[in-house]
Amino acid sequence: MPRQVDGRVALVTGAGSGIGRATALRFGAEGARVVVADIVLQAGEETARLVQDAGGEALAVRVDVTDEDSVRSMVEFTVSRYGRLDCAHNNAGILGPVAEMTEYPRADYDQVISVNVTGVWLCMQAELRQMLTQDPPQGGHSIVNTASVAGLVGSPTIPAYSASKHAVVGMTNSAARGYGKRGIRVNSVCPALVDTPLAQPLFENAESEERMRxxxxxxxxxxxxxxxxxxxWLSSGDASFITGTPMRVDGGALA
Ligand SMILES: NC(=O)c1ccc[n+]([C@@H]2O[C@H](COP(=O)([O-])OP(=O)(O)OC[C@H]3O[C@@H](n4cnc5c(N)ncnc54)[C@H](O)[C@@H]3O)[C@@H](O)[C@H]2O)c1
Incomplete structure (x- = not known):
């Protein structure tokens, strides 16, 4: 069977852990050359090694998605090493504190918005600018942003996170409408709970973990x-008519 993204160049942020690491591994297994980007370089290098150990091709680069120069350098690094950028997964994110709105510290709110909203915004800007200079691959260039089910419904105990993920869905849809005719598809994925380091504060005790399950x-x-x-799959030619979709990958949490 042909591999889904054979020969394409894929960039994944937050790829040193959790969902981003798994996506980098999957891109590698499906034939992409992968740039693994994370604020923790060592973690990114470990992911790149895992991709290589599985027979794929990958390079690691440090990025802080809240820093415009750092984001620009990440895209420049990708193009200088692999010649182009076909698929991007803007996935770096933080949860912030578990606290209701009236108790939520301003500094934490600013930090969550900075990483989850401004980070995705800056990445999309740099990626779109690069993609617009290229001929699209079959099915189009692809950007997938990691939102959350918390970007589709309210979440009273993580209100800044929920606001940030609603923003991710919104800016994804704006980019989809803005760049669809120019060969770029832009979608978001909205996972429910996935057992990664980010989700640990939500599982405070066994009772709430069971309830959340x-x-x-x-x-x-x-x-x-x-x-x-x-x-x-969303990044591949098989999803060529899908853009501006906040795709729930949630085990039916919002069904
Ligand atoms: N785990 C879940 O239940 C869940 C559910 C829905 C959505 N998400 C989203 O999935 C994405 C990945 O989360 P995860 O669960 O894999 O968490 P994770 O903590 O395992 O991974 C997040 C990665 O992002 C990196 N990162 C953090 N700040 C960064 C920055 N400023 N610049 C670059 N990299 C940075 C971290 O170093 C880490 O490697 C996040 O956007 C998160 O909001 C997670």
Whole structure:
């Protein structure tokens, strides 16, 4: 069977851990040359090694997605090493504190918005600028942003995170409408709970972990691979008519 993204160049942010690492591995397994970007360079290098160990091609680069120069350098690095940029997964994100709105510290709100909103914005800007200079691959260039089910419904205990993910869905849709006729598809994925370091503060005790498990119709958390396979499929020519879609990958949590 032909591999889904054979020969394409894929960039994944937040790829040193969790969902981003799984997506980098999946891109590599499906034939892409992968740039693994994370604020923790060592973690990114470990992911790149895992991609290579599995027979794929990958390079690591440090990025702070809140820093415009750093983001520009990440895209320049990608193009200087691999010649182009076909698929981007803007996935770096933080949860912020678990606290209701009236108790939420201003500095934490600013930090969540900076990483989750401004970070995705800056990445999309730099990626779109590069993609507009290229001929699109079959099915179009692809950008997939990691939003969340918290970007589709309110989440009273993580209100800044929920606001940030609604913004990710919104800016994804604006980019989809703005660049669709120029060969670029832009989608978001909206996972429910996936057991990664980011989600740990939500599982404060065994009772709440069990309750949270049951919120998904399938009665379990998601696996990082289940998000990764969706992202890589959305990035492939098989998803050529899909753009501006906030794709729920949520085990039926919002069904
Ligand atoms: N885990 C879940 O339940 C869940 C559910 C829905 C959405 N998400 C989203 O998935 C994405 C990935 O989260 P995860 O669960 O894999 O978490 P994770 O903590 O395992 O991974 C996040 C990665 O982002 C990196 N990062 C953080 N700030 C950065 C910055 N400024 N610049 C570059 N990299 C940075 C971290 O170093 C880390 O490697 C996030 O956007 C998160 O909001 C997660």
């Amino acid at each position: 049951l919120r998904q119709a399938v009665g379990r958390f998601g696996d990082v691979e289940e998000i990764a396979s969706t992202v890589v």
